[in-house]
Amino acid sequence: MADARTLLRVTDLGKTYATAGRTVEAIRSISFDVAVGELVCIVGPSGCGKTTLLKCLSGLLAPSAGSVSLDGQPVTDPPEKMAVVFQEYGRSLYPWLTVEDNVALPLKARKVPRAERDELVRAALEEVGLAHATTTYPWQLSGGMQQRVAIARAIAYRPEVLVMDEPFAAVDAQTRADLEDLVRRVWRDLGVTVLFVTHDIDESVYLGERVLVLSSSPTVVQEDLRVDLPDDRDQISTRALPRFTELRTHVHEQIQRAKRDEHSEAVEPHAPAAHT
Amino acid sequence: MTALARSLVPTLRTVGLAAGLPVLLVLGWGLATQGSQSFYFPGPATVARTFVDTWFGPAFVQDVLPSLGRFGAGVALSIVIGIVAGTAIGTTPWLRELLEPMLEFFRAVPPVALVPVLMLLLGIGDSMKLAVIVSGCVWPVLLNTVEGVRGVDPVLTETSRSYRVHGALALRYVILPAASPRIMAGIRLCLSIGLILMVISEMFAASSGLGYRLVYFQRSFMIAEMWSGIVLLGLIGVVVATIFGFVDRRVLHWYHGLREVARG
Structure with missing residues (x-):
């Protein structure tokens, strides 16, 4: 750098x-x-x-x-x-959204087009090793995996x-x-x-x-x-x-x-x- | 025990427990009225026969359908008004401070007491009946929505703020889902109050509906018919609760799942 x-x-x-x-x-x-x-x-x-x-x-x-x-x-x-990852992963993920929707929501707010959004979400989840868990809910995952979802959400945001x-x-x-x-x-x-x-x-x-x-x-x-x-x-x-x-x-x-x-x-x- | 029997036993147990008490009650009713000539308390067989004769026919179209229509429209209107107004009040602090004492006041007024006033204002048609139902049903939805919207976890609110999830998107994906367990609890109450108010609103100056029919049977000393109407109301209640349970499991599947995980 x-x-x-x-x-x-x-x-x-x-x-x-x-x-x-x-x-x-x-x-x-x-x-x-x-x-x-x-x-x-x-x-x-x-x-x-x-x-x-x-x-x-x-x-x-x-x-x-x-x-x-x-x-x-x-x-x-x-x-x-800027993207923020909070300490309380269990409370900072939306429990009613699947893992991929959790990652996608900030991108929706930013009006990223659908195709690009899907690609960012996919890449971010792959980066944190959760490519297999896209359609599960956060509360179905262990604490460490939940924090990976929060990190993926931050990565996909491209801060x-x-x-x-x-x-x-x-x-x-x-x-x-x-x-x-x-x-x-x-x-x-x-x-x-x-x-x-x-x-x-x-x-x-x-x-x-x-x-x-x-x-x-x-x-x-x-x-x-x-x-x-x-x-x-x-x-x-x-x-x-x-x-x-x-x-x-x-x-x-x-x-x-x-x-x-x-x-x-x-x-x-x-x-x-x-x-x- | 064979494998088949072992898998059959729990199923039988569930069915037995669910159906057991109703069967026992009807049996008890039958025994108690056996050989009795009581005019006011006919036996189950008489009521069952009357039930079929009374409600499977023109009465279904004349009374049952209009009642269900009023109930459905009143409840739907209450849910929409309750959620819209509740969200507005819950997300706007000054509006809440302005309205909260008034809401407590109106909520405390029994809707039945409003019937004569509403009759004066709206006449004796369907709009009066709808107004009676809504005047009682809207409160549990509205107040629960206010509480639900206010009770969003601050960590979640901060997460949404830091990712700039605002406005309609926040409403659709954060605030309303977070409030949905409370809203559904309000709707559950709304449904049972709605059924009661439907009957009551039809007891005044009506010419159709289950409430009207019940009063008519009572005044005409058609006791078996009256009992069959009460049974019908109970059955409607069971069906409504079943439909609600189905919708609740779909809408709040994440909530029930989350709680199950938390319980371990």
Whole structure:
């Protein structure tokens, strides 16, 4: 990926929830750029606002401060060039539609002609290894296969950015390994830019070309780490590399530090955060 | 036990359980009225004979068909109004806030109490009878549709938003299917209320229909005929429930499948 054109730009993004009587600052200030064709993992301690960040990125939630832009265009609504894979695969697939209709619906909304739509759906389901399951219903499939359907739906949409919110948090370890390799393959085959949110440190290092480590809430980017592992990754040999261990240890320490900072901050009197 | 017997036993069991109680009840009825000369409680054989004589003939065209027509039209109208209005109210927050107290008020008014008013407004023709049926049947469909439309899983709503599935497409493929289990529950209620209101609406100022005929038989002391009319109403109820069950299994096959999987 020689092209270093910035595709996604997040500038001083902040999100404060106003609930009855008090405000909760979920994200203080996050800034980062993602270049075309990158595979970036976002990792952070639990409760650090990963999902909030992702909803702001995908135009599902309006940020309280700062901005998100995709290809130079400010994101205010879900952008056409972005596809999202949610963590709750069981709830994000339409149970009344067959697998192929689930994949086809976003294309229908985009008014892709029938023949082209069928071809995109077929190719996407083949890519995720579900060519045989087109007419079954999602609830007839295992969790891992359901998440493959959600990935196929995202692929068929031909997005420029594929955003995934802890997509494998709820599947078993073996399925998870297969799905991780699937994401790597999709990224390389389609040349799509991938933003992968996870709480799993190993997963972030194994998958990413770059790892953004978030701090505890109120969240900032704690570290922007380049993963210099070989391009061709393998569940056994890559995870056995000394460099892999170094990187995961490094990220792990960063996250431990993030948690410590949170605790030390908790004893200090809270002052309202002022944005610059 | 042979293989044939083993496969036959469950079938016999199912049939026996479904038909057993009706058979027993009719037998009990027969025994209780055996040798009795009660004018008001004729035996099953008398009622069965009267049933054939009364309803297989001109009465079928004069009374049964008009009744079924009113029931069908009233229920169909209620379902259409209920789903259309319910979807509009459920998807428009300000409309819901505006209408909800009013809806509770009108729902609480018994439709039977409206009969004299509707008679004044609409006369004594079919439109009055239709209005009585709709005034009672529309509520379960409407209120269930509102709840169903509002209750779409937020993850599914966000998925649809992120893939830019809007408007008519979202209505057709997301909102209405998601609400369909609730809507079908509303329709089930609508059907049973509709049958009751059909009979009641025909008891006032009517010249045809099952309700009219029942009152006529009662006032003429044609007791066996009256009982046969009540049996006919019960049978219509069974047929309507069977048809509903068939449609429900087709429309909600995904829902029943999903629940079966969830139950494991």
